[in-house]
Amino acid sequence: xxxxxxxxxxxxxxxxxxxxxxxxxxxxxxxxxxxxxxxxxxxxxxxxxxxxxxxxxxxxxxxxxxxxxxxxxxxxxxxxxxxxxxxxxxxxxxxxxxxxxxxxxxxxxxxxxxxxxxxxxxxxxxxxxxxxxxxxxxxxxxxxxxxxxxxxxxxxxxxxxxxxxxxxxxxxxxxxxxxxxxxxxxxxxxxxxxxxxxxxxxxxxxxxxxxxxxxxxxxxxxxxxxxxxxxxxxxxxxxxxxxxxxxxxxxxxxxxxxxxxxxxxxxxxxxxxxxxxxxxxxxxxxxxxxxxxxxxxxxxxxxxxxxxxxxxxxxxxxxxxxxxxxxxxxxxxxxxxxxxxxxxxxxxxxxxxxxxxxxxxxxxxxxxxxxx
DNA sequence: ATGTGC
Numbered sequence: 001x002x003x004x005x006x007x008x009x010x011x012x013x014x015x016x017x018x019x020x021x022x023x024x025x026x027x028x029x030x031x032x033x034x035x036x037x038x039x040x041x042x043x044x045x046x047x048x049x050x051x052x053x054x055x056x057x058x059x060x061x062x063x064x065x066x067x068x069x070x071x072x073x074x075x076x077x078x079x080x081x082x083x084x085x086x087x088x089x090x091x092x093x094x095x096x097x098x099x100x101x102x103x104x105x106x107x108x109x110x111x112x113x114x115x116x117x118x119x120x121x122x123x124x125x126x127x128x129x130x131x132x133x134x135x136x137x138x139x140x141x142x143x144x145x146x147x148x149x150x151x152x153x154x155x156x157x158x159x160x161x162x163x164x165x166x167x168x169x170x171x172x173x174x175x176x177x178x179x180x181x182x183x184x185x186x187x188x189x190x191x192x193x194x195x196x197x198x199x200x201x202x203x204x205x206x207x208x209x210x211x212x213x214x215x216x217x218x219x220x221x222x223x224x225x226x227x228x229x230x231x232x233x234x235x236x237x238x239x240x241x242x243x244x245x246x247x248x249x250x251x252x253x254x255x256x257x258x259x260x261x262x263x264x265x266x267x268x269x270x271x272x273x274x275x276x277x278x279x280x281x282x283x284x285x286x287x288x289x290x291x292x293x294x295x296x297x298x299x300x301x302x303x304x305x306x307x308x309x310x311x312x313x314x315x316x317x318x319x320x321x322x323x324x325x326x327x328x329x330x331x332x333x334x335x336x337x338x339x340x341x342x343x344x345x346x347x348x349x350x351x352x353x354x355x356x357x358x359x360x361x362x363x364x365x366x367x368x369x370x371x372x
Numbered sequence: 373a374t375g376t377g378c
Contacts, residue, residue: 046373068373122375129373170374234373 004028008038009284010348016042023049031184032059035241037285039253040348041293041340050252051293053285055239057246061184062176062195064249065236069172069199070206071131071164072232073254073290075262075273076214078157080223082137085157087364090135091322093220094367098125101212112208114201122166123205124212128327130291130334131163132267132366133217139270139362146275146358150260152228158361159225160262160271161213164234165206172198187247196236203232217367228273229260233290241282253287256280256354263346265292267366268317268336272346274355284354289346292339301338302329309335317363325368334368 006028008016020042027048028036035055042051045066054064101124106116108123126133138154141147147154165172176195185192207230218225231254239248239257254261256276264271269292276288296304305314311331315323318336325331332338349355 066373071373120375125375127373128376131373164373166373167375 004034004036006036006038007284008042009352009354010040011351017044020044020049023047024052027052027054027064030061032056033061035285037287039284039287039289040345041252041289041291043294045251048251051289052251053253053287054249054251055241055246055285057244058186059184060187060192060195060236060247061249062173062199063182064251065173065199065234066251067170067173068164068234069169070203070232071169071234072162072206072210072230073262073264074161074210074214074230075228076159076225077153077228078159078218078221078223078225080157080221082155082157087322090221090365091324094217094324095220095370097216097220097367098369101125101216103212108208108212112204114204114208118168118201118205120166120168123209124216125166126163126213126367126369127166128330128369132368133213134160134264134267134363134367135365136160136271136361136363139360141359142357146356150358152359157223159214159217160264160361161210162264163206163210163213165202166209168205169202172202199236203235206232229262231255231258231261239286241285248285250287252290254290255286256284256288257286260358261288263289263291263342265342266336266339267321267323267334267363268319269342271361271363272342272357273359273361274346274349274357276355277353280354283352288354289349292342292345294338295340296338298333301335302332305332305335305337319363321363322365323368324365324370326371327369330368
């Protein structure tokens, strides 16, 4: 059996949770897997580590992508001037965003080159878990020349959307498991091709979902906006490594080959707009950290924090931002304390020479869920 | 993660 190599990207790899590293080791033993990379936000998942990339010359492993195929981050620079932005006003306006979108789904699907059968009441909704929409402002600019070259403007409101393919990606993975079992497949097999078609559609649907979510929020805020980036951190895509064609699985790993990347901190911390260093190439399987990474599991976070805080105390963060989260359990599970320090994650990526930071973004309002 | 699990 061919040995695969495992690389851990961090200034101090000993910092990683041993359970997450064990999960990388078991994934490295899957059929055809040759290269595995753990990124600085690596943490244990449900059997498969999050914050990791896996490469095979010939196999695809749907469980290495997970349920939320196409999940990712998108970032908008809004038309609205920051000096005119009023937090309390925005907080009042952001309602009726959790129910079905009342727009023309059929037309939206056609524009996204997706079949009409992918219409679904969840299109245009954020979902649960770690998904969010966050209104932000530019805190500081690390690379003014690049910032200007990209025609970015620090005097406007910015908006980040983190969501995915909702039930559709989940159905694609379950479909694969029910047909083939919880296994990998040769990419060129009929079953492999069937999964890849479902996968690619779920990915495109997730991109459309983020766009519609952003449109809904923009409408409430009575402003337009320009999308700066949209990147998926759960996917399997064809990708050559060291000149050999193959398949790159990303499980909570941002692409380093698709232009600008947004790496969010917890809702109580800064996010970073970064640019991958092109020359870094294969060093980390063309991937970057996708966020801060969990420090505590959901259940641990709930147990520890619900003892120390009341939910209302978590509706404002240490940076002064507001949190709209009317789910009593979720507000504890997703509290800033449950996440690692994003500054350390960014420093790790910089240390290895994978990114250049362009700007740091400050959270103003994090929207999770609201009853109406 | 999940038109959510007992």
